[in-house]
Amino acid sequence: AARGPHPQGAPGSFAPFGVDLRVTLGPAPGEPDGTARELPPSLAVGAWLLERAGWSDAPVEGLGVGEPLEAARCADVGRGLPARADRVALLVMGDGSACRTLKAPGYLDERAAAFDEGVANALGAADTRALLELDAELAYELKAAGRAPWQVLAGAAEGAGLEGRLLYEDAPYGVGYFVAVWS
Structure with missing residues (x-):
């Protein structure tokens, strides 16, 4: 149910995580x-x-993509995004592996650190090819929920000549997290 488009003003909640906080995706376009x-x-x-x-400089909409979406389809979805407006900004959300420690949600998997290192390098270098080449099966096994969103990003950024900068990479709670900026 989370996959697909989410319009501006769509509601979200952190109640399932024990936090009484509601948000909307951009300003609601009316009641x-x-x-x-x-x-x-x-x-x-x-x-x-x-x-x-x-953020109020432009309309906002969300797109939920999930693990079953194969790499080629992710790239195709991404390639369609820049054509939607003269300028497009993306905020891409996705986790790295969830198998970096014994107490991680997916338990320890020796392949997780190398997978996350590859992702960190690709995000830090704005390397669209490396993101598109992420192994979907390995990402699934490592519970890396970012594979599909990163491949949508890669499709959107292909040929744009962007430079990347990795601002953060760590694995608190045994889950790989990254913050990168492409411009």
Whole structure:
């Protein structure tokens, strides 16, 4: 139910995580009619970040992509994004492996650190090819929920000549997290 488009004003909540906080994806375009689907956790975090940053420069919409979406389809979806407006900004949300420690959600898997290192290098270098070549089966086995969103990003950024900068990479709780900027 979380996959697919989520319009501006779609609601999200952190209640499933024990936090009484509701967010909307960008400003609501009028009175909520109650028909918008609830944002998945990743888009709710994105909505919260945009709200905290005071983003109001352009319309906002969300796109939930999931693990079953194969790499070629992810890239095709991404390639269609730049054509939607003269300028497009993406906030891409996705986790690395969830198998970096014994207490990680997916338990320890010796392949996880190398997988996350490859992702960190690709995000830090704006390496679209490396992101498109991420192994979907390995990402699934390592519970890396970012594989599909990163491949959508790679499709959107192909040929754009962007430079990347990795701002953060760590694995608290045994889950790989990254923050990168492409410009």
